[in-house]
Amino acid sequence: MAKNVSEQLLDILIHLGVKQVYGVTGDALNFFVKAIENSEDIEWIGMKHEGNASFAAFGDSQTSGKLGVCAGTVGPGALHLINGLYNAKKERTPVIAITGQVPQRQEGTNFFQEVDLKKVFDDICDYQAIIKTPEQAPMVIQRAIKIALANNAVCRIELPANVAEMTAENQEFIHPIKKYTSSLVPSEEVVAEAASILNKSKKIGILAGDGCRESRTAVLGLSKKLKAPITHTLRASDIFDHDTENVVGLTGLIGNPSGYNAVMQCDVLLMLGTDFPYIEFLPHKTKTIQVDIRQENIGNRTAVDLGIWSDISSFLKILLPKIETKKDADFLNKLRDNFQKWKANMAQQASASRDNEPLHPQIFADQINRYAANDAIFTVETGTSAIWAAHHISFHSQRRVIGSFNHGSMAVGFPAAIGAQFSNPGKEVWCLSGDGAFNMAMQDFITAVKYKLPIKVLIFNNSELGFVKLEMEKAGLSPSLKALEEVNMNFADYAKLCGGDGIRVEHAGDIEKAIIQAKNSKKPFIIDAVVSSGALSLPPHIGFKEVFGFGTSKIKEAVQIVSGDKSQWENLKKELESYFN
Known part of the structure; x- marks a missing residue:
């Protein structure tokens, strides 16, 4: 028996390794939900509210490293997904939102529950796969998934009620989808310039973000050579925890004094993989080096003397051999002592x-x-x-x-x-x-x-x-x-x-x-x-x-x-x- 478009979409998700779809069903999604019911490889998680469904998809993806998927039907059901999807966008989490749409013959007539979802989701999604025909479906569905994975972004697949039940076409276009990884390697010259600045400086502070998740060991190695305290962002709390050597805590509104002072009292600030947003907790006259895989982040929050477009692992692999081990650890030791006192005070509280x-x-x-x-x-x-x-x-x-x-x-x-x-x-x-x-x-x-x-x-x-x-x-x-x-x-x-x-x-x-x-x-x-x-x-x-x-x-x-x-x-x-x- 020939598959319909909903079943084709489901097959693509299953082959990608998706195990759960979080949502609230409705008329435009009924064929898709029925396809899930007939499958042993994926489960429909019926939530009480679509807003919770999109947050659940975010939590799934964040902790599994895989694609998260949520769904809401036409108009109101789709709109309820928005807040959780904005969160996924801001946390750079790959999530696919599957939304229904009114039958195509009714679009543009102010039909019951009709909403121009393309306009609504424009600020959230890196791409929106609006399926208009079964022939087009496999191409735009796979494009949405690939963009979500490549950009760690939110993408939307719109399934009109009448298309959902149509016979699937162009099965030959379907192919295995993987999350490809590659390194963004900086030039030797720019890394040598960074090394020269760091080697000549006495008090260096490291502000480390979630971009250091795959580079924890290298960041700690750099900290030891430079005798540099590590301040981390809230998202990086599970990378540079309270018990790790040379970590002095958080800065920002919910930070601690040693984390704040490590950033504000250093001679050189090295920002690694962070777009830390709170400019009042950043120095603006301190010499600053910022390394980030997203070029638009460099200099986004404070003036940067040297910007380096690179992933953190590639940068540190070239940098570490060029760094001279420092002997003076006064700046680090003072902040570590203060951090220990702060932790003792927290324990007392x-x-x-x-x-x-x-x-x-x-x-x-x-x-x-x-x-x-x-x-x-x-x-x-x-x-x-x-x-x-x-x-x-x-x-x-x-x-x-x-x-x-x-x-x-x-x-x-x-x-x-x-x-x-x-x-x-x-x-x-x-x-x-x-x-x-x-x-x-x-x-x-x-x-x-x-x-x-x-x-x-x-x-x-x-x-x-x-x-x-x-x-x-x-x-x-x-x-x-x-x-x-x-x-x-x-x-x-x-x-x-x-x-x-x-x-x-x-x-x-x-x-x-x-x-x-x-x-x-x-x-x-x-x-x-x-x-x-x-x-x-x-x-x-x-x-x-x-x-x-x-x-x-x-x-x-x-x-x-x-x-x-x-x-x-x-x-x-x-x-x-x-x-x-």
Whole structure:
């Protein structure tokens, strides 16, 4: 029996090694979903919301290294995919979005659910395969997949309802698709210039990003020869973890002082594989060398004295023999000492002896760090949960951490964990989420139960949007407590209602056993961690702007308190209690 276009599309995905398609079906996708039902090689993962489906495809691809696939039907169903796809785009993750479209004879007539998806997805996709005929289908489908893999990008395949069931054509055009790799090698002259600058300099700082993922050993070797401290980006936390020699931590709003100072106090800054976006945390008068495989990144955030277009491995292979081993390690040693002191302070903040209630969120992150497997995968929400993870979890050994580190979207953590668990069935997957973010994605906890995914979810339940509050105070505003408030259910009870398991933790003595219980659970498990909304995390450097902003905010809060605003008084009390305990 001849195959239809939907079956042909599915065959191409199967031969590529795709195992799951995440989505919500609908009329235009029905032939495609039926094809999946008849296959033993791929599974349709029915999500409760398409937005969660696209985040799941991102999590799958990020942790497997393979193509992620999500799907939504015509109009509204396709539109729901957008936020997760933007996240995949910004995290440079290869994802294919399969969307339906109204029957071609109805296009352009303002038909029911009709949306001009080409216009909508133009800013997201590197390529859109809009199938107009069965003859064209195999060529544009394969082109979309090849571009997604080659560019680590998002591409879309549009399947009109009438084309989906048509007999497939041009089977002879279908061929094996691979993700090809090659090296981008810089010239000897430009590397020699970099070596000359580095050899003549005394205090060198390395700012390393995700582009160093395949070059960790070489970067560490360079650091040792140069006696250069390594500051890393959040995405690179699982490359240059807290326990690695010469690593001094993060910079940026959620960074630490030694990471910040390594970048800001060096004589030469060497940026390797990063487009670190926060220009206020970069020096702008320091001699800077930037190496990146994407030429457009060079000089994008700060003035660069020497730009080198190369992958990091090829650059370091040529550079390392040209580097003279330095003897003076004062700059490095001072920063390493400061980093050790900072880590000791973090350990003190996370001590279970700090048992005032509501609990300190740091304690939960520290206990997860203690008990999570060495190859655990962590999905981290945007917000204060990212702070506690970055400060209190060392992503050592084979651990991975993913999130919305460039797009900055809420509600990435739990659905990304679904995708990560599907693509890594034998590994522990931990999701660290704020209550606000989990409330956005919680409907798909039922999906995790349905597919028996043993995801461990820690919800920092402080009944407010904590990071937004921090941003308000930084801007000099008194917090808008009503807008920030989250009215929550008992999340542990919700987990059990859905068929999973969970525990609500309100006392410090119960934290450790809750973490162990979650680790050993064979069901999706929620730890409902009732924590203080007053827990503070200050940036690694407080400038006049920040002092003025926070100071102005506190003055405004004080005025409101004097005027009888009880909610602001309770907010200030929580902050004081959390800080002094």
